[in-house]
Amino acid sequence: MSSPKAAAKAAPKAARKGAPAISAEPSKSEKAAFLKAMMEGIKPGSLAAQKSAAKKEPGAKLLGKVPKAKAAPAPKTAAAKPARAASNKAGEGPKVEILRKISGASGVARTPESERAFALAKELDAALVEGKIDIIQAPAMQALLGALCRVYAANEDAGNRYPILAGRAAVTGTDVMIVCGALLKAVDLQVFELGMWQSWAGR
Amino acid sequence: MAEQFVSKASEFKDGDRQIIRLGEQEIGIFKHEGNFYAYSNFCLHQGGPACEGLTIAGVKEHLREDKTSAGLYFDEKSMHFVCPWHGYEYDMFTGEQVADRKLKLKKYEIVQKGDEVYVVA
Structure with a gap:
């Protein structure tokens, strides 16, 4: 005769025996479905699309199914906007x-x-x-770089601040270090002086 | 499929884009070199706002005859946009993910009638 404790232990085991085995490896059809979903991307209106929207708008609720958008109202003055009215009729689709x-x-x-x-x-x-x-001679380069330094600094001082290089400029870190080093040397400044000035000036 | 009015074409400068909601869909509309392109704003990776990130030309490398590098450059003939969440990069002309061209954002047709821009969805 088994004790109540042993019976309690045996019960979950029996339940697990009856349950389908959980495999760590997904089946071929599951893998195919996953790949198909990846290829198709996130379908508008799907749960994944809702989750994405909820991430962007934390207040948004996941409803499981998105209700159909309301029909676009009819243009107030159809005569005034004939082209738009022709293409965007009331009830024809959701509103932009x-x-x-x-x-x-x-x-x-x-x-x-x-x-x-x-x-x-x-x-x-x-x-x-x-x-x-x-292609540019040394004196021309000096004149150009000098003028650019002065104009950029004047803008900075006047509060017209913008990044010195555009996001799409293909300038490497090495290029920048070479030019910055040469500029500091040209005006007899050491790197620690630059660091001090930046910390004092809060830049 | 119906044409839906989006905006005046004159309000779209080259390089500008608009993100619109159309029912259950979110669409990013780009204007690049005078042409309009529209794609689903849901990134194929994790559903991020694919059309709202950086736009950047494809990066290529100049090679000399002896195959040494003459530096990287931006190829102005190609243009990409990058999802701001995890950096999935898409071709602006096709909507293909540039690292794996099999992955493609849903593309929407844009129709321009005079000064008005419509999306077909």
Whole structure:
């Protein structure tokens, strides 16, 4: 005769025996379904899409199924907006809601000087690719770098602060160290003096 | 599939983009070199806002004849956008993930009528 304790222990084991075996390795069909889902991406309206939206908007609830969006209201003045009314009829589809507008990088010249600067930069880059590193003579390089330093510093002082290099500039860390080192040397500054100034000035 | 008005074309400058919600879908609309491209804003990796990250040209390398490097450069003929969550990078012209071209964001057609921009969805 078994004790009550032994019976209690045996019961879960029996239940586990009846349950389907859990395999760590997914079946072939599960793997195929997973790959198919990866290829298709997240379908709008799916639970995954809702989870993604909930991550972006912590207040949003996961409902399991997204309710159908309300039909777009009819244009108030159909005659005033004939083209839009023709394509975007009431009840034809959900309404477009603009979530955000993101401005592009301003790589467009707005002054003649900027236009010339863009053209010169492009010309220098092209010459560098061809190995013509002496396309600019030393005095011209000194004049250009000096003027750029003064103009950038004046903007910085005036509160017009922007990154000195564009996000898309292909300048390596080594390039920067070479130029910064040369600039410091040119004005007889040591690296520790730069560090001190930065800590005092809070920059 | 219906055309839905999005915006005035004149409000879209080159390089600009808009993220719109259309029913259950979120769509990123890009304007690049005068052309419009629209893709699902759900990243194939983990559902991040794929169309809201950095836009960047493809990086290539100049090689001299002896195969030594003459430096990296941005290939202006290609343009990518990068999901800000984990860096999945997509081709702006096709919506393909650049590391694995089999993975593709859902593409939406954009129709321009005069000064008005419509998305077909």
